[in-house]
Amino acid sequence: MQARRPTIDDVARHSGVGRTTVSRVLNDGPNVRPEVRDRVWASVRSLNYSVNPQARSLASGSSGLIALVFASDFDAQPNSFYASALELGALRECLVQGRHLLTHHVPQHSPDWKRQVLELIRTQRCQGVVLTPPFSDDPDLVKAATAQCAVALISPSPSTRGLADGVGVDDEAGGYDVARHLLGLGHRNLAYITGLESHLSAARRLEGLRRAVKSQGLDPASVRVLGGDFTFRSGVEHTRRLLGERSPPTAIICANDDTAAGALSVAHGLHLSVPDELSITGFDDTPMSEIVWPPLTTVHQPLKDMAGAAVSAIARRLAGEEDGPRFETLPHRVIARESSGPPGAP
Amino acid sequence: MQARRPTIDDVARHSGVGRTTVSRVLNDGPNVRPEVRDRVWASVRSLNYSVNPQARSLASGSSGLIALVFASDFDAQPNSFYASALELGALRECLVQGRHLLTHHVPQHSPDWKRQVLELIRTQRCQGVVLTPPFSDDPDLVKAATAQCAVALISPSPSTRGLADGVGVDDEAGGYDVARHLLGLGHRNLAYITGLESHLSAARRLEGLRRAVKSQGLDPASVRVLGGDFTFRSGVEHTRRLLGERSPPTAIICANDDTAAGALSVAHGLHLSVPDELSITGFDDTPMSEIVWPPLTTVHQPLKDMAGAAVSAIARRLAGEEDGPRFETLPHRVIARESSGPPGAP
DNA sequence: ATGAAAGCGCTAACAG
DNA sequence: CTGTTAGCGCTTTCAT
Numbered sequence: 001m002q003a004r005r006p007t008i009d010d011v012a013r014h015s016g017v018g019r020t021t022v023s024r025v026l027n028d029g030p031n032v033r034p035e036v037r038d039r040v041w042a043s044v045r046s047l048n049y050s051v052n053p054q055a056r057s058l059a060s061g062s063s064g065l066i067a068l069v070f071a072s073d074f075d076a077q078p079n080s081f082y083a084s085a086l087e088l089g090a091l092r093e094c095l096v097q098g099r100h101l102l103t104h105h106v107p108q109h110s111p112d113w114k115r116q117v118l119e120l121i122r123t124q125r126c127q128g129v130v131l132t133p134p135f136s137d138d139p140d141l142v143k144a145a146t147a148q149c150a151v152a153l154i155s156p157s158p159s160t161r162g163l164a165d166g167v168g169v170d171d172e173a174g175g176y177d178v179a180r181h182l183l184g185l186g187h188r189n190l191a192y193i194t195g196l197e198s199h200l201s202a203a204r205r206l207e208g209l210r211r212a213v214k215s216q217g218l219d220p221a222s223v224r225v226l227g228g229d230f231t232f233r234s235g236v237e238h239t240r241r242l243l244g245e246r247s248p249p250t251a252i253i254c255a256n257d258d259t260a261a262g263a264l265s266v267a268h269g270l271h272l273s274v275p276d277e278l279s280i281t282g283f284d285d286t287p288m289s290e291i292v293w294p295p296l297t298t299v300h301q302p303l304k305d306m307a308g309a310a311v312s313a314i315a316r317r318l319a320g321e322e323d324g325p326r327f328e329t330l331p332h333r334v335i336a337r338e339s340s341g342p343p344g345a346p
Numbered sequence: 347m348q349a350r351r352p353t354i355d356d357v358a359r360h361s362g363v364g365r366t367t368v369s370r371v372l373n374d375g376p377n378v379r380p381e382v383r384d385r386v387w388a389s390v391r392s393l394n395y396s397v398n399p400q401a402r403s404l405a406s407g408s409s410g411l412i413a414l415v416f417a418s419d420f421d422a423q424p425n426s427f428y429a430s431a432l433e434l435g436a437l438r439e440c441l442v443q444g445r446h447l448l449t450h451h452v453p454q455h456s457p458d459w460k461r462q463v464l465e466l467i468r469t470q471r472c473q474g475v476v477l478t479p480p481f482s483d484d485p486d487l488v489k490a491a492t493a494q495c496a497v498a499l500i501s502p503s504p505s506t507r508g509l510a511d512g513v514g515v516d517d518e519a520g521g522y523d524v525a526r527h528l529l530g531l532g533h534r535n536l537a538y539i540t541g542l543e544s545h546l547s548a549a550r551r552l553e554g555l556r557r558a559v560k561s562q563g564l565d566p567a568s569v570r571v572l573g574g575d576f577t578f579r580s581g582v583e584h585t586r587r588l589l590g591e592r593s594p595p596t597a598i599i600c601a602n603d604d605t606a607a608g609a610l611s612v613a614h615g616l617h618l619s620v621p622d623e624l625s626i627t628g629f630d631d632t633p634m635s636e637i638v639w640p641p642l643t644t645v646h647q648p649l650k651d652m653a654g655a656a657v658s659a660i661a662r663r664l665a666g667e668e669d670g671p672r673f674e675t676l677p678h679r680v681i682a683r684e685s686s687g688p689p690g691a692p
Numbered sequence: 693a694t695g696a697a698a699g700c701g702c703t704a705a706c707a708g
Numbered sequence: 709c710t711g712t713t714a715g716c717g718c719t720t721t722c723a724t
Binding site for chain 2: 693694695696699700701702
């Protein structure tokens, strides 16, 4: 396919210096005269040289690899927007840090998923791993991963926050805020469709919701809670059930945008007007929330920034930062669009 | 973070054989007695050994890397489902082939995007690259890439099919088929919102559309064509324009699902009933087509399989297959959902 | 069928 | 400031 590629020795010869000097120039090392530095760069350009990353990894003992791990099925495309946003953010930060990203999708129902994640880290020599929910909530996995490489968690629950660096929004407050939004519009009969039980961050949103309800002088137990799994389909199923009840909720709060889209779809099928007869809210503010009709009221989460922050936390660790696990809270905010409004004629 | 990892020499020592033999076992090479083979595998397991991929790459002179390149902006999330589907398919096939995937998103409007792609291949030592549209339609880029590594194209237009292996559906036929579907329902006033001009595969869909119109005895020139760019937003803008005309189309065919979602959203905003007052179709059959309301009639494209086929084409090349570029056509089919129906009371 | 030896291209002490 | 010397862990001739 191509001729022999120039090596560092070719550059050294070409610029009349030693191999080490070239290496120093390439790595922005100290102790090189500016003049020599320029000469080396000139040779690099004229030979069209670029370092062999494999050789560099081997010699330096560090692969530069960071893994981004998702729980998902190959044959579904769950949370596509969510995953894409995180991936894009991580990719961008890796570029900045001069590292490489290895994206992995692990079937979350496979019996040995923990092992799969750890094997990935081991066999690929990853130096860091970004775990997304619900992996980021599993103390065993996080501990085991920590023993192998630097770890950063996306939206970890309190149960894992002490174990590794993490980034996320204040989920409890997020839940509180949407609920307040709805209560402020006059809703008194709310329902919540949760995410998977193992995603604790979604559970925290429910806590916030309950706090909001209580702050309004209502009974938190009056909020109906259905156990979903973040999918469009679970939004469909649970909404059908809710709307079949004797006194259906006037507002359905969903654990994410996908679920809300499913809820919306049921409302359409039943010719219910949203938001007049039913308000629906999502969570994440993925592009989906602007694609559906009516546009979704949701809680914005800066997913790209979160992933970027996770990667840079890993980079800091690898650079030698030694203090205890740090959790970085990024700002969320309620985005009120047209899927929520005052409860109307039922 | 961890203790010294076992090397191939540790395994060799442990199993009492030479280093070369271990290497042979690891790589399924010939000339090893079954008995010895078993012994080596036993040592591998007991030492929890795994090869160092960096060292292997360096020694073998091959990185095992395959790049998957998308045109997109960091700050948008265009075609998220489309990209995710391809990525998942490629990832799966890479796993099978024992290779690694490097996903890259190149801002398609950056001035030197061609160079960026080529630099990626060069600096990362990629052995293969999968180009998605519109990169797969650029003869210069494809030629330059071919000089550096194995290349596979997703949905290449005829202009690049002779230059490298490719996979795709028959776009012309796809366009023909949706158009026939609509014509069969009774529509006589069609409009087409295209993708970016540079995506030739979307242009081919238009050719098919025209053929269908002609086959119905109508004038192909009567089909209004607006230049979109595959985004939701372009669906919105063009649909607004179309519906503002004196005799608006009864059906809008969109170059992809995102655009169709935009069209749908305008229809909702105008309180037009879909499909009674306006039929809308998409292309790709991404999850989006089931998320919007009403569910979208669209043309299914087996994106995951396409990406998998692309990766395996690359693997075949790298394994030494030498015949000319081959284009693999995968089956498409019209998925009729509820966004299309007979033209009703206007 | 097996092993010894020679690198792959680079970084990292260690001398100067 | 710069060069010399060892490897990093593996694959690959080439002997045996």
